[in-house]
Amino acid sequence: MSEVPVFQVSAASIRKASRDLASGQLVVFPTETVYGLGADATNESAVQSIFDAKGRPSVNPLICHIGDIEQLPLIAQVSDKALSLARLFWPGPLTLVLKQAEDCRVSRIATAALPTIAVRIPGHNAALELLRTFGGPVVAPSANTSGKISPTQADHVHLINPENVSMILDDGPCAIGLESTIVSLVEDKPILLRTGGVTKEELEEVIGSIQVDTATSATPSAPGQLESHYAPRATVRLNAKGADDGEAFLGFGPLGNIRSAHSLNLSPKGDLAEAATNLYAYLRALDETDCSTIAVAPIPNRGVGNAINDRLRRASAHRPTKGS
Ligand code: TXA
């Protein structure tokens, strides 16, 4: 997005980002998961311009980012389970969906008029410094056009309408590379709405059994569940042993000879965390070749491999239409 100025992270650029948020502008900032498109959560018109910048449906609520756990009771009703998870996993790649606090000042546009709110404290130094300097809640979806691959580095940020975006704060590639895990604590029984950097098993060790959301793409309870949410241009073929003619290949672990002009390996040593970090950038790179299909090697379904396979399934559910 050449039209939006990029600033390397520094004390001065963080102060500017905080001032821009306070004046109602949008700021792209790094987190440990993906780059976010931030706005002052209490500023109705700034929040509206997030939806405009992404082409995001208004029914899809945003995650509220805070810099300090002290801010949590100002926006959400805090249960024991919420506190246990927050104490253990924040700052980090976990989003909690809670009932809103009675006097929550977050814009109703941000929460899509729901009585609940999604909150997280990101595990990223520059993001924390920005949030603490700003001093209030910042809503931030991933800084991509709605339905496209999330950006894990500053030059992958893409928005259909960047008009109100004042700057991109650049701190290099995101360490985790997949969006946060989302768990809803609104009902008695916790529900996993999206898998991510924190695994279901890790959460269950703290709060007991968690139900996996079974909403379909027709009735998503978190729109991250829309079937073709992480959509490259090319079709995606899963569990591939190799590449057919005209296919690009996305490998994992030690590989034999791959017959493709375009081949990348998510982690030659078979490390799932490394594969997660590389996933979006490599999908994007292969999508920019002339391939019609990206063939993807099997990824083990354990730990963060679950989240990788979740994103790959959604990418493969996408069937591009002519000219898309
Ligand atoms: O890692 C992340 O979470 C990144 C970084 C920037 O923090 N953000 C991110 O935001 O992935 P976004 O907008 O791409 O995804 C937010 C997800 C959506 O699936 C949305 O439906 C869900 O959070 N969500 C937000 N508020 C909710 C609520 N009250 N109830 C259920 N789901 C909610």
Ligand code: MG
């Ligand atoms: Mg997103």
